[in-house]
Amino acid sequence: MTSNASPLPEASLPTATTQPAVARQPFTLNALRLVAAAAGLGLLAAYALVGRSLGLNVAILAALGVVALVGLALLERVRPSWRSAWLVVPLLFFAAAVAWRANPLLQLLNLGAALGLALLVARVFTRRDGLSQGIGASLGLVASGAFEAGLLQPVDALTAAAQQSRTPGQSARGWALVRGLLLAAPVLIVLTALLTLADLAFNQAVLDVLRALGLDDLALLTVRGIFAALAAWAALGLLTLALRPRSAPAAATTPQASISGWRFLGFTEAGVVLGSVNALFLAFGAVQAHYLFGGVANITALGYTYADYARRGFGELVLVALIVLALGLALQATTHRAGRPAILGFRALILLLVLQTGVLLASAFTRMQLYEEAYGFTQLRVSVQVFMIWLAVLLVLYGLMVAIDRPHLIALGGLVSALGFIATLDVINLDGLIARENIARDILARDLVQSSNAIDVPRRYDGDLDYVYVLSLSDDAVPALVALLEHPEVDVRNAAEVELSVRYQSLAGLHDKHGWWGWNWGRQAAILALALHGGLDDPSRP
Numbered sequence: 001m002t003s004n005a006s007p008l009p010e011a012s013l014p015t016a017t018t019q020p021a022v023a024r025q026p027f028t029l030n031a032l033r034l035v036a037a038a039a040g041l042g043l044l045a046a047y048a049l050v051g052r053s054l055g056l057n058v059a060i061l062a063a064l065g066v067v068a069l070v071g072l073a074l075l076e077r078v079r080p081s082w083r084s085a086w087l088v089v090p091l092l093f094f095a096a097a098v099a100w101r102a103n104p105l106l107q108l109l110n111l112g113a114a115l116g117l118a119l120l121v122a123r124v125f126t127r128r129d130g131l132s133q134g135i136g137a138s139l140g141l142v143a144s145g146a147f148e149a150g151l152l153q154p155v156d157a158l159t160a161a162a163q164q165s166r167t168p169g170q171s172a173r174g175w176a177l178v179r180g181l182l183l184a185a186p187v188l189i190v191l192t193a194l195l196t197l198a199d200l201a202f203n204q205a206v207l208d209v210l211r212a213l214g215l216d217d218l219a220l221l222t223v224r225g226i227f228a229a230l231a232a233w234a235a236l237g238l239l240t241l242a243l244r245p246r247s248a249p250a251a252a253t254t255p256q257a258s259i260s261g262w263r264f265l266g267f268t269e270a271g272v273v274l275g276s277v278n279a280l281f282l283a284f285g286a287v288q289a290h291y292l293f294g295g296v297a298n299i300t301a302l303g304y305t306y307a308d309y310a311r312r313g314f315g316e317l318v319l320v321a322l323i324v325l326a327l328g329l330a331l332q333a334t335t336h337r338a339g340r341p342a343i344l345g346f347r348a349l350i351l352l353l354v355l356q357t358g359v360l361l362a363s364a365f366t367r368m369q370l371y372e373e374a375y376g377f378t379q380l381r382v383s384v385q386v387f388m389i390w391l392a393v394l395l396v397l398y399g400l401m402v403a404i405d406r407p408h409l410i411a412l413g414g415l416v417s418a419l420g421f422i423a424t425l426d427v428i429n430l431d432g433l434i435a436r437e438n439i440a441r442d443i444l445a446r447d448l449v450q451s452s453n454a455i456d457v458p459r460r461y462d463g464d465l466d467y468v469y470v471l472s473l474s475d476d477a478v479p480a481l482v483a484l485l486e487h488p489e490v491d492v493r494n495a496a497e498v499e500l501s502v503r504y505q506s507l508a509g510l511h512d513k514h515g516w517w518g519w520n521w522g523r524q525a526a527i528l529a530l531a532l533h534g535g536l537d538d539p540s541r542p
Helices: 031-049 056-076 082-097 104-124 135-165 172-198 200-212 218-243 255-262 267-291 296-301 306-310 314-334 340-375 379-403 407-428 430-450 454-460 467-471 475-486 490-518 521-532
Strands: none
Touching: 031 056, 031 135, 031 218, 056 082, 056 104, 056 218, 056 490, 082 104, 082 407, 104 135, 104 218, 104 407, 135 172, 135 218, 135 407, 172 200, 267 314, 267 340, 314 340, 314 379, 314 407, 340 379, 379 407, 379 430, 407 430, 430 467, 430 475, 467 475, 467 490, 475 490, 475 521, 490 521
């Protein structure tokens, strides 16, 4: 018996998935080349980094990694996306900055930036749209790239290398020999260790051979072996991620179409939110213009001391600026703007909000300057100031992207601002700046005490130079710290002589131990500054 009911239209039938999963692509690269290049990079990284200070070694490894990537791309005939090629420049810059600055925090930031850029380069090496997506898509791109480079791609490459090494050909016998040596190595190591315990003469002979080869430090050798394996794994993942072809998505979507389903707010609701925040910021800006930017007299007229007013607010204002940026991005993605009046009105409100947020950041920056004038410079205070500058740059970029209706490019603006923040700390020499400014501030305070304006000193300065903090700064500050050897106070001079003498001996020993692999310009400049100053070049000085 047949039914007379007509079949349902195809569009009305439920579907399990809207975008079917794409099968993983076959491994078409020469996996043996990839494994060999990654193994070489891993061994070199273990030798150059383990047991040594960070310095020139990071820059050398980054440059060799880029050379390996470009060379493999030429051999595999993989065409990179030249729109993303500029990322190699900041990658090499931050790797070289590890050998430029000696401040441990800056070295950590530079190393993190270099590693992050290496992952980003690998992820967008062949993608034309890798840096032109929204924030969510960009974060997803980086997260998926980290997962693939850390797990999927190395496994696929090793599996393909094992299969390719068994393929009949001229190199099959050579790769069979390599596999045999890799299998024999752990067996020989275990048996050799047991035989050295069984016979003293054999033990001495083995030690002599290891000493001649520079392998007598077994603990260091073990650590380097583990590090080499991890570094080679990471290098294999990044190289494979960069070079391996990917399937194109079934249906390409524009950034606007990809977020159209999230636009559940109307222009009226968004206009109320933006208008309310703008009104609040306008009132706050009026108060700031009268009191904060009007001078110290207006501040003290309210009953606040100069230092009390200076120490408050900059953290909260920076947080407000971040919230405003997030609010603008959220409303941009969730507001449906139908018609030209709604589009222009929304842009105008966003741009006004960005402008007023810039005023808040100017207020926060001024407060931080007042705070430094009253209490001196520290790493945190200067870093916050630089962060505020680049947050203002990010706001300006966001305003421009809203004006030209390209808000999805804010991810690129965020990347530029983050890299600019770290690069600025490198360029200004964070610790050197702090040492110079605090010493100059101390000199200015002493001049004011001796002048007719001495009555202003208690209001603008909290006391003497904190020489204990200044002398604890990294080697980047040493050329400026040499000035403390001529300080009028005996306690400061004595503390500077002891600290800088110890610092000189430590730097000389560090250079002798790690050699040119760990060379760093900040440490080298400190050695030169101390060696040129009489009395500090004597290693026997207490």
